[in-house]
Amino acid sequence: MNIIVCLKQVPDTEAQIKIAGDAKSIVTDDIKWVMNPYDEFGVEEALKTKEKFGGEVTVIGLGPKRVTETIRTALAMGADKGILICDDAADGSDSIAVAKALAAAIKGMEYDLIFTGQRGVDDDLGVVGASVAEFLDIPQLSLIEDVEFAEDGKSVKVKRPVEGEVLTIESSLPVLITTQKGLNEPRYASLPGIMKAKKKPLDQKTLSDLGLDASDFGEGARKLKIVELLSPPARSAGKIIEGESPQEKAAELARLLHEEAKLL
Amino acid sequence: MDFNMPEDVEIMRTTIKKFVEKDLEPISQQVEEEARIPDEIVQKMRDLGLFGLAIPEKYGGLGLSTIAEIIVYEEITKTNACFRSRIGTSNGIGSIGIYYDGTEEQKKKYLPRVASGEWSAAFALSEPEAGSDAANIKTTAELDGDHWVLNGMKHFITNGDCAHLFTTLAVTGKKESGRSEITAFIIEKGMPGFSIGKKEKKMGLKGSETTQLLFDDCIIPKENVIGGDAMIGQGFKTAMRVLDKGRLTMGACALGASQKLLDMCVDYAKQRVQFGKPIGQFQMIQAMLADMATEIYAGRQMLYHAACMRDEGRKITREASMAKLFCTEMASRIADKAIQIHGGMGYMKELPVEMFYRDVRLYRIYEGTSEIQRMIIARDLLKD
Ligand SMILES: Cc1cc2nc3c(=O)[nH]c(=O)nc-3n(C[C@H](O)[C@H](O)[C@H](O)COP(=O)(O)OP(=O)(O)OC[C@H]3O[C@@H](n4cnc5c(N)ncnc54)[C@H](O)[C@@H]3O)c2cc1C
Numbered sequence: 246m247n248i249i250v251c252l253k254q255v256p257d258t259e260a261q262i263k264i265a266g267d268a269k270s271i272v273t274d275d276i277k278w279v280m281n282p283y284d285e286f287g288v289e290e291a292l293k294t295k296e297k298f299g300g301e302v303t304v305i306g307l308g309p310k311r312v313t314e315t316i317r318t319a320l321a322m323g324a325d326k327g328i329l330i331c332d333d334a335a336d337g338s339d340s341i342a343v344a345k346a347l348a349a350a351i352k353g354m355e356y357d358l359i360f361t362g363q364r365g366v367d368d369d370l371g372v373v374g375a376s377v378a379e380f381l382d383i384p385q386l387s388l389i390e391d392v393e394f395a396e397d398g399k400s401v402k403v404k405r406p407v408e409g410e411v412l413t414i415e416s417s418l419p420v421l422i423t424t425q426k427g428l429n430e431p432r433y434a435s436l437p438g439i440m441k442a443k444k445k446p447l448d449q450k451t452l453s454d455l456g457l458d459a460s461d462f463g464e465g466a467r468k469l470k471i472v473e474l475l476s477p478p479a480r481s482a483g484k485i486i487e488g489e490s491p492q493e494k495a496a497e498l499a500r501l502l503h504e505e506a507k508l509l
Numbered sequence: 510m511d512f513n514m515p516e517d518v519e520i521m522r523t524t525i526k527k528f529v530e531k532d533l534e535p536i537s538q539q540v541e542e543e544a545r546i547p548d549e550i551v552q553k554m555r556d557l558g559l560f561g562l563a564i565p566e567k568y569g570g571l572g573l574s575t576i577a578e579i580i581v582y583e584e585i586t587k588t589n590a591c592f593r594s595r596i597g598t599s600n601g602i603g604s605i606g607i608y609y610d611g612t613e614e615q616k617k618k619y620l621p622r623v624a625s626g627e628w629s630a631a632f633a634l635s636e637p638e639a640g641s642d643a644a645n646i647k648t649t650a651e652l653d654g655d656h657w658v659l660n661g662m663k664h665f666i667t668n669g670d671c672a673h674l675f676t677t678l679a680v681t682g683k684k685e686s687g688r689s690e691i692t693a694f695i696i697e698k699g700m701p702g703f704s705i706g707k708k709e710k711k712m713g714l715k716g717s718e719t720t721q722l723l724f725d726d727c728i729i730p731k732e733n734v735i736g737g738d739a740m741i742g743q744g745f746k747t748a749m750r751v752l753d754k755g756r757l758t759m760g761a762c763a764l765g766a767s768q769k770l771l772d773m774c775v776d777y778a779k780q781r782v783q784f785g786k787p788i789g790q791f792q793m794i795q796a797m798l799a800d801m802a803t804e805i806y807a808g809r810q811m812l813y814h815a816a817c818m819r820d821e822g823r824k825i826t827r828e829a830s831m832a833k834l835f836c837t838e839m840a841s842r843i844a845d846k847a848i849q850i851h852g853g854m855g856y857m858k859e860l861p862v863e864m865f866y867r868d869v870r871l872y873r874i875y876e877g878t879s880e881i882q883r884m885i886i887a888r889d890l891l892k893d
Contacts (some may be wrong), residue, residue, distance in 0.1 A: 262592060279523065312755070313516065314516050314519060315518060317516055317517070317520060318520050318523070321520055321524075421671055433524050433527060433557060434520055434523075435524070435556060435557045435558050436524070436557055436558030436559065436562070436571050436573075437558040437561070437571060438523060438558075438580075439520050439524070440515050440517070440571055440572075442517070442520075442568075443517055468737050
């Protein structure tokens with residue numbers, strides 16, 4: 246089975262995010278960049294599927310040169326090949342444009358399965374997976390926490406959590422699956438894996454290599470414009486309920502929830 | 510010299526960081542109390558390749574550069590120090606003598622087992638009468654036909670309980686000068702007349718076993734001299750080369766622990782409120798934090814610089830001693846301040862600060878005390 250995993254590089258979830266002077270972007274100077282955690286689930290699932298059915302795992306990323314570190318991490322986990330779409334003209338592209346570029350890179354390849362994260366943990370839009378499927382005209386299964394292939398590897402049954410219930414969906418291949426937390430526990434990039442990854446192929450492509458028109462990309466071509474970034478409001482101090490007995494405190498809590506918070 | 514790390518080294522750093530956060534840190538306290546690392550964690554270390562760091566690829570290891578190895582040690586000492594000790598003793602001082610001076614046959618026989626983590630290794634030099642004065646060992650080895658017979662004892666040997674292979678130094682003769690002629694041997698667990706003695710009770714590094722080794726007419730094959738017959742009487746040089754390399758490792762451990770302590774202090778200084786404000790707003794706390802960070806910056810530059818020099822093939826005797834001396838003394842100062850910043854909580858076992866305080870104290874003692882490092886540096890300065 247040939248599997249493609251789309252990777253996004255995002256700020257480490259522990260990184261302190263500071264809004265830049267333009268109020269539309271973040272300060273990237275001291276940021277540690279990591280693989281989007283949802284994409285890690287995709288890489289892990291792809292590797293498990295390959296271990297069962299054979300085939301090849303290709304990882305594709307888009308972004309500046311530093312994204313090679315994320316691609317190499319996936320190669321170190323066990324993926325076979327990497328592609329980085331790296332083009333200054335793509336800087337500042339919105340999700341639709343990113344999906345267009347990824348789809349263009351995937352189009353000429355042989356594949357049965359594509360994984361993307363259900364969203365990037367940076368701007369949390371969740372648009373790329375569905376858009377890639379749309380551009381490639383293949384079915385899309387979103388927010389999946391369990392993937393099971395038919396014995397012959399020709400179809401797939403997946404589970405998606407919905408409001409406390411589980412929806413089971415079946416699809417033919419090829420298909421695009423977006424990953425949800427709980428799908429698996431991603432493996433580490435082991436040290437021997439990291440050494441091996443240095444010798445694995447990692448191709449770099451520009452937009453024109455993919456037959457794309459640079460004017461459809463970048464800041465100027467955005468359909469979705471960021472108006473302003475705001476920090477979340479500072480959390481106000483909590484309130485400690487005083488009282489002689491637990492009963493008295495509970496009564497006071499109920500009163501506050503009713504009268505002040507208006508929740509009851 | 511520029512410390513922009515290669516991509517693979519950065520990926521390694523990330524892997525170790527995650528391993529520390531997800532697997533090691535959650536059991537650190539358990540390891541401290543039970544004084545042992547669970548088997549499944551040792552297995553995870555094997556799976557990650559941690560037992561093969563600097564051992565060349567040809568012998569089943571990773572062939573890491575010194576700088577890559579330093580980064581791995583720096584990250585892995587941000588938790589309980591015994592995890593690093595388990596790995597580093599095995600593929601460092603325990604076996605590296607075989608890599609430096611062993612015969613091809615010895616390398617092929619032992620290094621792959623150590624690199625895979627199937628076997629652990631230990632380094633047995635110290636004795637009751639030979640600490641800093643390492644050449645004063647009394648354990649003897651006599652050739653008797655096709656085997657050597659060892660008699661004597663070693664003490665304070667890390668990994669004594671879990672090692673399968675012991676790089677062991679013993680006296681094999683006298684030089685004209687009257688000094689002992691020392692030879693390095695490979696001793697395997699279970700060889701006749703070899704046994705593990707008392708387990709030491711220590712101030713720190715609780716999860717790492719330190720034991721005596723006893724040799725009572727211990728019989729080992731003739732070919733177990735590291736480097737073969739040509740190296741009989743040359744073992745002290747092997748031992749010194751082994752310790753030379755270990756100095757950077759010790760520096761890296763001290764650096765990792767220091768950074769972790771600083772990070773904990775910064776968090777605590779932001780959270781802990783006294784007199785109506787976070788203690789981080791008091792100038793005296795700020796001064797401690799600033800001094801800690803400044804020392805760490807200096808220590809890191811020294812260590813990375815010495816590591817890069819070694820990777821360029823340059824001689825680093827003086828620099829390695831300086832980096833070990835500075836980083837390990839720094840770690841003690843920083844641990845002391847870290848307890849001060851945490852106040853009473855720093856003294857309690859609930860937080861790991863007091864564990865770091867006890868653990869980093871060791872770095873100033875083993876693999877050459879601070880005084881011995883100063884001696885090496887001064888000798889190098891004063892030589893003609
Ligand atoms: C936890 C632990 C693990 C260890 N693991 C190992 C191991 O795996 N293998 C191994 O072989 N050894 C090991 N050691 C032993 C360690 O290397 C020695 O403890 C160390 O070299 C110091 O020797 P010593 O303890 O005999 O102290 P001493 O040499 O007696 O030193 C006492 C004091 O005198 C000072 N001193 C000595 N000579 C001089 C001098 N010429 N000038 C100025 N000051 C001097 C020292 O710096 C020190 O302050 C371990 C020790 C510990 C504590």
